[in-house]
Amino acid sequence: MKNYRRALPPLDYLLFFEAVARHQNFTRAAEELNVSQAAVSKRVKVLEEWLGMTLVNRSGRNLSLTRNGQVLAANSGEALDFLHSCLQQLRRTSSSGRLSLAANVAVSQFWLTPRINEYLLGQDAAPVTLTSSDKDADLFALEADALIYYGKEIPDGWEGSLLFEEIWTPIAAPEMARQTASLETATLLDFDKLTPKWVNWGDFAALSGDPQIERANKVNLGSYGSTLDTAIRGRGIALGCPDVLHFEIEAGRLVALSDYQLKTGRSYFVIWRTGLLSEQTRSLLSEVAIPL
């Protein structure tokens, strides 16, 4: 009778040790593992005690693996790799058309939701879950199949595809746009920035150097989504990125006031964890009209 629980050390300890072995460094292993160096040190020590053998020779700031350490690290790595492959394969065969996406609130509402709705109205649509948050940390913690990331470049540990560049421009309902002679006399719909990355009317004025915007009447509606909703209702001028608002513009609910465009150097990307995009997820992304 196999009794692995008794015969094997705590397996996550092996996983920690394998990382130390690969990096030849406790501190870097800790970074990969997202724990403190002390936690890694402790676990490897306990593993050595469990096994009754030294795995790592420590000397001041240097470390080397013992012969046993080398053997165990290689074998652990093999087992972990095997399990990883197996789980990836399992995900590929089992996802059977299920797509989880994440993005910030505006992109979710104005860019993703229309796409998802179009897709879901079609035939044989797989279930799609969409999670919205204006905090990157939330999005990253989610482990969605893919997420729409807004920033300068794709973060480390992720890979993906550029969707479009960020270009800020005043946005209004078509009727409002026709009646607006000058931004100076208009009501500019403003919002509270949740991260420094965002561009509000104050930023836009400063970066564009346009004194009309400085002088115009600005009303703070709190959330960015509110400014867009209010602009659609024809009650003011919001700031927006025409690519994000593609559906609203196509539908004729919003137009860009094309005299004013501000490029920030930031873009929108669809990203996934490095190596964790299954063929099936790739296919589903295409079906939801998210280009890779």
Next chain:
Amino acid sequence: MKNYRRALPPLDYLLFFEAVARHQNFTRAAEELNVSQAAVSKRVKVLEEWLGMTLVNRSGRNLSLTRNGQVLAANSGEALDFLHSCLQQLRRTSSSGRLSLAANVAVSQFWLTPRINEYLLGQDAAPVTLTSSDKDADLFALEADALIYYGKEIPDGWEGSLLFEEIWTPIAAPEMARQTASLETATLLDFDKLTPKWVNWGDFAALSGDPQIERANKVNLGSYGSTLDTAIRGRGIALGCPDVLHFEIEAGRLVALSDYQLKTGRSYFVIWRTGLLSEQTRSLLSEVAIPL
């Protein structure tokens, strides 16, 4: 860059699941794993959530694996087996002459220590560690290479070899033995039983049906080891098992009063965890004169 911590579920959860899959039963898996059924149920549930897929179909008192469950169980089993083999191999190549033994206090002192000492006085002796406890649970928890077990039969999950049967008989120093006409007039050295398995003078009297022993003067010295030490000093008569006390008897420090022998049906075994005796440990046991 591999980051197994992020990409793999808690590995001990896989180990639990593999046991469930093998047994097709949460309760029996829990027994193997030495935890409650509830703990197993919980872990498998969390694993399913982590993976986002059902592994086990539950219906009342029945359970079956899903397709995914079967695949994962097979692969997990393979990985665990691989790791187990690797660790066994590592132990074989790394033990390099180191033997750890465990036994209860009396056997350690009177049976094992003399043997170990003889061995250590020889050439090229490997280090030997000996741990003594009168509590079986302590001995089992220790994971020594081998232990001397006292009981009716080899416990489940262990294998080993019979050393000798338990036979209780009065034991005294040779001079004391010559002067003792009858147990009734002797001082009987008694002790506190730590487990029901032990036989003290009260038990011996009852089981042998000898009224002399009932009537004799009994002095309680507390520990069994003390009774033997005191008997060696010629200050009374202890109870003992001649095979355990082989060295003392050979050395002429103790003799058995051979008129009184009580067989209990219990024996002494050398045991190790099933499948965990390396060839090297086997060899070392022989060198320490522990017959297999």
Next chain:
DNA sequence: AGTTTTTCATAACTACTGGTTATCATAATC
């Protein structure tokens, strides 16, 4: 040679995980 930096070990601390018991639900068995 002395100083600074980097890295690992460990003590003290504590949040939360990983277990427990008790109880209920469900299916099988009688």
Next chain:
DNA sequence: GATTATGATAACCAGTAGTTATGAAAAACT
């Protein structure tokens, strides 16, 4: 229909698995 066997889950809490702070040791720098 009653009983039994088995899995799920709530409530609970001991101890594990992490943290921060600090000291030791070696490498790197001046």
